Amino acid sequence: MVSTDERIAPQEGVSAFDLAAYLKQQKAIVEAELDRSLTVVAPEKIYESMRYSLLAGGKRLRPILCLATCELMGGTLEMALPTACALEMIHTMSLIHDDLPAMDNDDYRRGRLTNHKVYGDDIAILAGDGLLAYAFEYVAVNTREVPAERTLQAIARLARAVGAAGLVGGQTIDLESEGKSDITLETLRFIHTHKTGALLEACVTSGAILAGAGAEDLQRLAKYATNIGLAFQIVDDILDITATPEELGKTAGKDIKAQKATFPSLLGLEASRTEADRLIEEAIASLEPYGTKAEPLCALARYITSRKN
Numbered sequence: 001m002v003s004t005d006e007r008i009a010p011q012e013g014v015s016a017f018d019l020a021a022y023l024k025q026q027k028a029i030v031e032a033e034l035d036r037s038l039t040v041v042a043p044e045k046i047y048e049s050m051r052y053s054l055l056a057g058g059k060r061l062r063p064i065l066c067l068a069t070c071e072l073m074g075g076t077l078e079m080a081l082p083t084a085c086a087l088e089m090i091h092t093m094s095l096i097h098d099d100l101p102a103m104d105n106d107d108y109r110r111g112r113l114t115n116h117k118v119y120g121d122d123i124a125i126l127a128g129d130g131l132l133a134y135a136f137e138y139v140a141v142n143t144r145e146v147p148a149e150r151t152l153q154a155i156a157r158l159a160r161a162v163g164a165a166g167l168v169g170g171q172t173i174d175l176e177s178e179g180k181s182d183i184t185l186e187t188l189r190f191i192h193t194h195k196t197g198a199l200l201e202a203c204v205t206s207g208a209i210l211a212g213a214g215a216e217d218l219q220r221l222a223k224y225a226t227n228i229g230l231a232f233q234i235v236d237d238i239l240d241i242t243a244t245p246e247e248l249g250k251t252a253g254k255d256i257k258a259q260k261a262t263f264p265s266l267l268g269l270e271a272s273r274t275e276a277d278r279l280i281e282e283a284i285a286s287l288e289p290y291g292t293k294a295e296p297l298c299a300l301a302r303y304i305t306s307r308k309n
């Protein structure tokens with residue numbers, strides 16, 4: 001269900017865009033495709049574990065971003081749907097591994113027990129690995145009506161976002177930084193742009209690549225993505241302090257407990273909010289050349305700072 005928090009009040013001079021209706025519609029498309037993408041076969045335990053996390057809800061922001069940019073660049077839903085699902089598989093696997101005792105050690109995610117709490121650490125590791133491999137297979141096998149060269153480029157973007165140049169690199173520095181009191185804003189920016197921003201950028205750019213976007217469009221969209229990526233993680237840090245576990249669907253207040261450097265711990269809550277808002281406005285400004293066609297992406301950017309979970 002889409003909450004009323006996702007309704008954006010139209011601003012003066014800006015036409016109304018029904019984000020709640022848009023999110024509901026796109027989310028339903030993604031949920032149905034994810035459900036179809038993964039069936040339980042032998043060995044059942046691993047498939048059940050993969051489905052447990054993949055179909056546990058979540059905002060589905062990453063696939064929705066991918067579909068939105070593909071559409072903005074003149075592509076169709078069919079062109080981007082396999083990649084959109086793959087992005088959610090990758091995101092889900094990163095959450096499964098992030099929640100493991102060897103990493104963030106969390107018991108709850110998306111309002112239910114974490115994968116390893118239900119299936120054990122061993123199966124949770126394998127479920128993550130299985131989802132990661134399947135994500136790439138899914139794009140390669142199911143992408144239609146897109147020239148192979150573009151699909152290959154999209155796959156390369158996804159792979160780069162996942163590896164040491166992206167999520168894996170960001171998570172490494174994040175783990176190394178834990179408990180240290182001298183983490184600088186620069187290091188924190190590195191962690192956020194890699195751990196969270198890289199995948200969001202891959203969502204936006206892969207959708208555009210599949211639709212055949214040119215270099216100038218890709219550059220603009222990458223700028224939009226970098227800004228929303230950093231804003232997204234700043235808001236995540238703020239919510240860790242201000243939201244309840246029920247709102248978050250996971251343990252709240254973990255960053256303070258772990259003495260983790262975050263934007264609020266370095267800048268304070270108000271300045272962090274101001275920075276997130278500034279980044280979102282900058283993201284929106286880079287979409288100006290597209291006019292009203294970019295309304296979904298602009299509304300999605302604003303949603304990042306107004307969200308409650």
Ligand code: GRG
Nearest residue numbers: 058059094095097098162167168171195196236
């Ligand atoms: C990718 C190979 C590989 C390994 C994973 C564990 C790890 C390496 C990286 C950690 C990545 C991570 C968990 C980043 C945090 C991103 C983040 C803000 C997650 C929350 O995203 P939401 O709010 O969650 O979109 P929902 O549940 O709505 O999908």
